[in-house]
Amino acid sequence: MKSICLLTRMLSITLIFSMLACNKEKLAERETLSAETMAAIDVQSLNGGAAVPVSWYKLELKLIKESSGFTPPVAARAIAYTGITLHEAVVWGTPWGHTLSGQLNGLSNLPKPEKWKKYNWAIAANSAMAQAIKDLFPNASAANQQLITQLEADNLAALADSCSQAEVDRSIYFGRQIATAIYQWSSTDGGKDGYLNNFPTDYVPPVGPGLWVSTPPQFQRAMLPYWGNNRLLLKFAPSDTAGAAFPAYSTDTTSAFYQAAKYVYQKGISLTPEENLIARYWADGGGTFTPPGHLIAITAQLVNDEDLSLTGAAKLFAQVGIGLNDAAILCWRHKYRYNVLRPVTYIRAQIDSSWMPLIGTPPFPSFTSGHSTFTSVSGHIMAARFGNSFSFTDHQKVPDGFAPRPFANFQAMINEAAISRVYGGIHYDFDSEVGKTAGYNLALRVLALQY
Structure with a gap:
């Protein structure tokens, strides 16, 4: 596993330098991202973490069914901001990813991870999606609010053993930062209270x-x-x-x-x-x-x-x-x-x-x-x-x-x-x-x- 990870990093670094040589000015922003990410990538949390978002979407579908006012356009809006939150919580975990900040209407200046610090991106995704769904479904029943809290805890318990406590805390904090920023942006789109x-x-x-x-x-x-x-x-x-x-x-x-x-x-x-x-x-x-x-x-x-x-x-x-x-x-x-x-x-x-x-x-x-x-x-x-x-x-x-x-x-x-x-x-x-x-x-x- 160590040799595979080392080879992956070497190939990634080679690719980065090649891209920079071709167009250094265009990729200036991604140069910073890539360098920071090389020290922070947790390969396991990237490749084994799709179960986390799937679990959250399953719960979100239950909330759409059971929360009043979530007609098709309102549901589509919640689904969209959940997905954008997920993307922005994990995109910094790969050197070839691109943030949606600057690409979507009115979205800019999103939080960034700390330089040279290690993150577990599945944990970041978990905390981000938990916070996003709490914000997007404010009228969820007390029982469903408890399910949100429980799913976040269950996912964290399954992920935290492979990380230091500092990495866990850092990842949770970053995920919540992203969710808060995305929700604040979403609240200005005209559909916040549609439900x-x-x-x-x-x-x-x-x-x-x-x-x-x-x-x-x-x-x-x-x-x-x-x-x-x-x-x-x-x-x-x-x-x-x-x-x-x-x-x-x-x-x-x-x-x-x-x-x-x-x-x-x-x-x-x-x-x-x-x-x-x-x-x-x-x-x-x-x-x-x-x-x-x-x-x-x-x-x-x-x-x-x-x-x-x-x-x-x-x-x-x-x-x-x-x-x-x-x-x-x-x-x-x-x-x-x-x-x-x-x-x-x-x-x-x-x-x-x-x-x-x-x-x-x-x-x-x-x-x-x-x-x-x-x-x-x-x-x-x-x-x-x-x-x-x-x-x-x-x-x-x-x-x-x-x-x-x-x-x-x-x-x-x-x-x-x-x-x-x-x-x-x-x-x-x-x-x-x-x-x-x-x-x-x-x-x-x-x-x-x-x-």
Whole structure:
């Protein structure tokens, strides 16, 4: 083991000097990082620590289910800041890593580890994620708050034996520093208290032909109408061309809009058993871990199945989280910019007054599909990590009574999640197709960052 570690360090140092020779000015900041890190790297804590973040995401999914107000965009936000906190807590443990400070909107001047001091990065990750989740779920029940405290203690107990007490204390402190800095930054994005006010009473929906109205059977107020105004994590969002991608509203039976609604209606009354299953499998409605939660659960499963290192896991969790957060903002921006009525409203008015969709219609406009956008951005990010031909089986809905669901590749997952909303009767096909495109374009921006 010592010889392997020594060889790793020698190769890393050689690589650093080579890079500096090529572009010394550009890598000045990373030169300091690399030199400090060479004396502080704990190889074991990097390569054997992915179990720590996976354990925290499992608990976070429970909190999303059980904490009031964690609707899909609110859940996506929490997932994103958890991932960024994890990434920044461990990135200094590798000489080739890049902090997200300076790359994300408004994020700068994050704490740095002490020079030439040794850290256990799994312990830093554990304390950072514990603090982040406490901050992001302030309304967690007393029982779940106790679970947070217990998980932090259990993980620390499993990690601390291989370190001096000074290293343990230093690592815990650094993790908490990072979590506090990330949370302070997050509190200025416009979404901090979203869980408290999903249905603002001051919002008055626009009125007119083809515009969204509340839907049966609950007829709820509009959910998170201002979420699209939140600050994006990415500095540069993809161009918004969505408005040109859906047909003009019309009640003419020969129009493209009528035909799109008719397709939803006809599909709804003739679903095959498999299509029915697909609609229910991807429903992820109220009281569940939500669509963003489903996708971070798949991410955690693959991190575990593929035995990613701590830094590899941190990078992927950060990427998927950033994508989910900005997907929610961009999707909700579309929803309340175009205010397209839901299929149930159109079909009951123009085709069949007694028709109801298979699954409940969410309380916000139709265009674009959140499921499509969330799954597309996450699927393309995971494909970039594992490969376009990577096959996997999703086990996340087994506790809900579903069989494990296999996918030949990530595109198959994206396509199925997107069409599931048409099968469920709550989206037009154009909602889903444009959502898929938006998610893909967003994934390209996320992947362009340095991690």
